[in-house]
Each structure stands twice: as C-alpha cells, then as structure tokens.
Amino acid sequence: xxxxxxxxxSGDFAGEKPVDRTNNRxxxxxxxxxxVKEKNMEKTTSAAPELAGIPFSERLNxxxxxxxxxxVGMLVLLGIWHVATHKGGAIPSxxxxxxxxxxxxxxxxxxxxxxxxxxxxxxxSSLQRVAxxxxxxxxxxxxxxxMIGRFEFLAKMLNxxxxxxxxxxxxxxxxxxLLVFKRAxxxxxxxxxxxxxxxxxxxxxxxxxxxxxxxxxxARVLALSEWKIVTKILFPAVLPYMLTGIxxxxxxxxxxxxxxxxxxxxxGIGFWVWDEWNNLKVEHIIIAIFVIGIVGLxxxxxxxxxxxxxxxxxxxx
Amino acid sequence: xEKFVSIERVGQxxxxxxxxxxxxxxxxxxxxxxxxxxxIGHSGCGKSTLLNLIAGLTRPTTGVLxxxxxxxxxxxxxxxxxxxxxxxxxxxxxxxxxxLAVERVFSDKEGKPKLRARTQAAIELVGLAxxxxxxxxxxxxxxxxxxxxxxxxxxxxxxxLMDEPFGALDALTRAKLQDELMKIxxxxxxxxVMVTHDVDEAVLLSDKIVMMxxxxxxxxxxxxxxxxxxxxxxxxxxHDPAYINYRAAVIEFLYQKQAHVxxxxx
Numbered sequence: 001x002x003x004x005x006x007x008x009x010s011g012d013f014a015g016e017k018p019v020d021r022t023n024n025r026x027x028x029x030x031x032x033x034x035x036v037k038e039k040n041m042e043k044t045t046s047a048a049p050e051l052a053g054i055p056f057s058e059r060l061n062x063x064x065x066x067x068x069x070x071x072v073g074m075l076v077l078l079g080i081w082h083v084a085t086h087k088g089g090a091i092p093s094x095x096x097x098x099x100x101x102x103x104x105x106x107x108x109x110x111x112x113x114x115x116x117x118x119x120x121x122x123x124x125s126s127l128q129r130v131a132x133x134x135x136x137x138x139x140x141x142x143x144x145x146x147m148i149g150r151f152e153f154l155a156k157m158l159n160x161x162x163x164x165x166x167x168x169x170x171x172x173x174x175x176x177x178l179l180v181f182k183r184a185x186x187x188x189x190x191x192x193x194x195x196x197x198x199x200x201x202x203x204x205x206x207x208x209x210x211x212x213x214x215x216x217x218x219a220r221v222l223a224l225s226e227w228k229i230v231t232k233i234l235f236p237a238v239l240p241y242m243l244t245g246i247x248x249x250x251x252x253x254x255x256x257x258x259x260x261x262x263x264x265x266x267x268g269i270g271f272w273v274w275d276e277w278n279n280l281k282v283e284h285i286i287i288a289i290f291v292i293g294i295v296g297l298x299x300x301x302x303x304x305x306x307x308x309x310x311x312x313x314x315x316x317x
Numbered sequence: 318x319e320k321f322v323s324i325e326r327v328g329q330x331x332x333x334x335x336x337x338x339x340x341x342x343x344x345x346x347x348x349x350x351x352x353x354x355x356x357i358g359h360s361g362c363g364k365s366t367l368l369n370l371i372a373g374l375t376r377p378t379t380g381v382l383x384x385x386x387x388x389x390x391x392x393x394x395x396x397x398x399x400x401x402x403x404x405x406x407x408x409x410x411x412x413x414x415x416x417l418a419v420e421r422v423f424s425d426k427e428g429k430p431k432l433r434a435r436t437q438a439a440i441e442l443v444g445l446a447x448x449x450x451x452x453x454x455x456x457x458x459x460x461x462x463x464x465x466x467x468x469x470x471x472x473x474x475x476x477x478l479m480d481e482p483f484g485a486l487d488a489l490t491r492a493k494l495q496d497e498l499m500k501i502x503x504x505x506x507x508x509x510v511m512v513t514h515d516v517d518e519a520v521l522l523s524d525k526i527v528m529m530x531x532x533x534x535x536x537x538x539x540x541x542x543x544x545x546x547x548x549x550x551x552x553x554x555x556h557d558p559a560y561i562n563y564r565a566a567v568i569e570f571l572y573q574k575q576a577h578v579x580x581x582x583x
Binding site for chain 1: 372374391392393394396397398400402404406408409417418421472
C-alpha cells in the first residue's frame with residue numbers, strides 16, 4: 001500500500017501537468033474536478049472484483065475521499081506557482097519546468113565526460129554514495145549499539161562521546177574526510193557514514209536496553225550462551241528498534257548527500273544542482289528539488305514497508 | 318534423598334531508596350525428591366522471592382541453598398522455571414521455543430534427530446502436538462502456559478519451579494491444567510515447587526504446603542503435610558473429609574492467623 005501510494009503520488013504529479021497546460025486560463029478549482037473523475041473510473045474498474053458487493057456510488061465516494069485531498073493539495077501548489085510566475089521573473093513557470101523535464105528525462109543516461117552526465121547517472125551516483133556510507137555505518141553502528149545496550153560499562157564510557165558528537169553537523173566532518181582520504185568522493189561517503197551512524201547506534205542500544213526482563217530470565221534459566229542470547233533473543237527483540245534507526249539514518253543521509261556533493265563536486269544530484277546554478281538553469285534546479293523529494297519519499301516508504309514485513313514475521317505478538 | 322533441596326537459614330534483604338527492606342528471614346525448608354511443594358501466602362509475602370532464590374535468579378543475603386548436595390550459585394536448566402506469564406519467545410513457534418531449551422541441555426551428547434524427538438515428546442506430553450508449529454500469539458493463554466510447562470519439563474530438570482503458573486487463567490482452564498500437571502508429575506516423578514495463592518490448588522496438588530507469614534520480613538509460618546492418596550480426583554476430593562480439613566487448615570492460617578498483619582500494614 002505504502003509504495004503504491006508513493007507511486008501514485010509521482011504518477012499523479014506527472015499526469016497533472018498536461019492538464020494544467022491545457023486549462024491554462026481556467027480557474028484552479030474547475031481544473032481539479034476533471035482529472036478526479038478520470039482517476040476514479042480507472043481505479044474502480046481495476047478494483048471491481050474485491051468490492052463487488054458495494055454499490056458503485058459508495059465506491060466512488062470513498063475513492064473521492066481518498067484521492068481528492070492530496071490532488072487538491074498538488075493542484076493548489078501548482079496554481080500558486082503558476083500565478084506567481086506567469087508574468088515572468090527569475091523563477092520559471094510550471095510549463096517551462098515541465099518542458100525542461102521532458103527533455104531532461106528523455107535521455108537520462110548520457111555521458112559527456114565527468115562534468116556533463118545525464119540526470120539518471122547523477123541520481124545513481126548519489127544513491128551509491130548513500131548506500132556505501134550507510135552500509136559502513138550499519139556494519140559499525142548496529143554491533144556497537146548492541147554492545148552499548150548489553151554492557152553498562154561501555155554505555156557509560158561512550159555516552160558522553162556520542163552526546164558530544166551527535167549534534168555536530170555532518171558537513172563539519174567533511175574537511176577531516178578530505179584530509180584523510182585526499183579525494184572528494186570518499187570524503188562525501190564518509191560524511192554519510194558519520195551522519196547515519198548516530199541514529200543506528202542510539203536506536204539499537206535503546207532496543208537492547210528495553211528487551212523485556214522475562215526474556216532475559218528465560219535466557220538465564222536456560223543458561224544460554226552469549227551467541228544464542230544475541231541471535232535468539234536480543235536480535236529479534238531489537239529488530240523493530242533497529243529498523244527505526246535505519247529509517248532515520250537513510251532520511252538524514254539523503255538530506256546530507258545533497259549538501260556534501262555541493263561542496264565536493266563530481267557526479268551526483270547535489271553537484272548537479274550547484275552546476276545548474278552556475279549555468280543559471282533555474283528550471284533544472286526546480287526539477288532537482290522534485291527529484292530529490294521523490295527519491296527520498298521512495299526510500300522512506302520502502303523502508304517502512306520492509307520494517308512492517310520483517311516485524312510481522314519476527315514478532316507478531 | 319530426604320533433603321534433595323535444602324534451604325538453610327536463608328534471608329533476603331533488598332536495598333531500596335528507603336533503606337534496607339527485609340523480604341525474607343530465617344527460612345528453613347527441605348524438599349524430598351519427587352515431592353510436590355506449594356508455597357502459599359498473601360501477596361507480598363515473598364513466596365516468589367523464595368522461588369527466585371531456589372531458581373538462582375537472585376542470591377540470598379544470608380544462609381545457603383543446596384540442590385542435590387550442591388550449593389545453588391546461579392540459574393541453570395537443572396532447576397527449570399515455569400514463569401507466571403509463560404515468557405515464550407514470540408518470534409519462535411511452540412516447537413522452536415521448546416527446542417531452544419532441549420538443544421541447550423542435550424546437544425552435547427545427542428544428535429539433531431534425538432533432540433527433535435525429545436521436543437516432540439515434550440509437546441505431546443502437554444497435548445499440543447497439533448499446535449507445534451504455531452506462534453505463541455496464535456494460541457490461547459492456557460495453551461501458552463502448557464508450552465511453558467513443556468519447555469521446562471523437556472530439560473528433564475531435577476526440580477521444576479512454577480511461579481503462579483495458572484494464575485492468569487480462567488477457572489475451567491486452570492482445573493484442566495492442574496489435572497494434567499498431576500498426571501505429568503506421576504509420569505515423570507518430578508520434584509516440584511509451586512507458588513500459588515489458590516487454596517484448592519495447593520491442597521489438591523501438594524504433598525506439603527508451606528504457609529508463609531505476611532511480609533515484610535516474612536518467614537515460614539506453618540508446614541502442612543497433605544497425606545491424601547494419589548491419584549487424586551477433583552470430584553471425589555470435594556467431599557473427602559480429610560481434604561476438607563486440610564483446606565480448612567490453610568484457610569484458617571491465611572485468613573485468621575495472618576489476616577491481622579495485613580490490616581496493620583494497610
């Protein structure tokens with residue numbers, strides 16, 4: 001459900017623009033009604049077998065209630081944007097942005113050397129940096145979180161350090177990364193590592209500390225080995241907390257990568273934004289904002305879905 | 318074998334914010350092999366504390382506890398515990414919950430097929446073969462408690478410790494499980510220590526009822542030996558004069574001799 005809603009969000013969005021273009025002179029509210037009806041027709045026919053018992057008008061009504069508010073929100077946003085920009089000015093209108101997007105996404109994977117690559121490559125290299133930095137953070141942060149949660153001495157030892165470093169903007173670590181790695185690319189990845197690791201450590205440690213005493217008493221009575229305690233009791237009990245940590249980390253990582261790439265350059269969506277600013281292609285910057293938002297949304301929803309699936313399997317009590 | 322479990326001059330003091338709290342004092346008790354002992358008393362009298370001491374989950378402040386001639390230094394599978402709220406791991410099936418215990422105790426000497434057979438036997442003992450591959454949230458409270466008992470028994474413990482095992486169940490389910498427990502005890506000749514606040518449960522199941530005075534600083538008030546022949550039938554017991562006398566004795570202790578202390582405390 002959640003990913004499909006994310007998909008329709010982006011789908012709706014792509015669908016609205018031509019409507020907006022044809023109804024250029026009509027008021028926004030009138031434009032809102034038409035696509036709603038179209039959408040409903042599509043949806044009800046596809047969902048017909050499950051809802052066979054419910055009268056058509058009721059189905060239409062419930063669909064309307066689900067789809068109408070987000071659609072109105074999107075159209076209001078587009079309307080305000082259109083009204084604010086239709087007389088010209090520094091910010092391009094929705095139509096200009098749409099046309100630029102069509103051109104841009106018709107060839108997302110071209111490559112004319114390192115400084116001129118398609119939007120697809122830029123998104124993918126940003127995602128790759130996030131994946132690597134995040135992967136290392138998970139590999140270090142989750143075991144560390146387990147140990148902090150399990151051993152009080154370690155918790156007391158590391159808590160002041162974590163409290164001190166956690167509020168620091170990850171970008172403050174970028175110069176250190178550049179100094180250590182001598183290259184921009186690993187430095188950006190390293191920044192992602194730093195910003196992802198804190199939620200992972202904190203949530204895992206908290207999960208371990210909140211494992212019900214009953215389960216630990218079972219472990220004590222059975223005299224389970226530390227390995228069995230970790231795999232059979234701690235890990236499944238902590239999994240929901242861990243997944244929350246992962247979700248927060250990914251969110252932060254995606255926020256930070258744009259800023260980090262603006263500073264480091266190379267290929268990546270953040271660098272691309274900065275490059276287009278230097279070229280004064282403002283419509284591309286607006287496209288980038290939407291792209292970053294949609295990718296972030298998909299990452300978040302995918303992780304929520306994963307969390308729901310995993311926790312249902314492991315601890316549906 | 319008269320003193321299979323032996324509790325000698327045991328006291329338990331907890332450090333609280335209000336200062337020292339004496340939970341138990343001067344506990345002397347010996348339990349023979351195969352004996353069924355019930356610990357009964359008002360809530361807060363330290364009966365669960367005493368059970369935790371035998372389990373080794375807590376260490377006594379004074380005195381010493383022995384099991385089969387050895388000092389109890391910590392928890393272990395030889396003194397299996399059936400917890401009040403079943404404490405099954407929700408991410409494992411009933412079978413896997415029991416297998417975890419079986420594997421821990423017997424995997425040194427036995428191969429996987431034997432371990433699986435042991436698990437299966439334990440689950441059949443409590444009549445839950447049909448629910449072996451269900452998760453705890455898919456079965457009723459009574460069934461969960463039976464899995465908890467199966468898990469404890471599967472380890473072939475020297476002593477089975479039960480902390481109000483049927484307290485959270487409805488009366489009918491409780492009666493059924495009590496009957497099952499009696500049969501299992503006959504079959505396995507288990508030594509059992511059970512905490513309860515149910516007078517009928519104590520008299521019906523026990524060879525010895527340990528009645529505890531009210532806390533703080535609770536100790537053993539009286540010990541009642543229940544010499545009723547086994548197997549005991551719930552229906553015939555209800556009219557048995559001896560049973561009625563034992564029952565009266567426990568009620569008298571709880572509601573006459575120990576009632577005033579509770580008033581003082583309140």
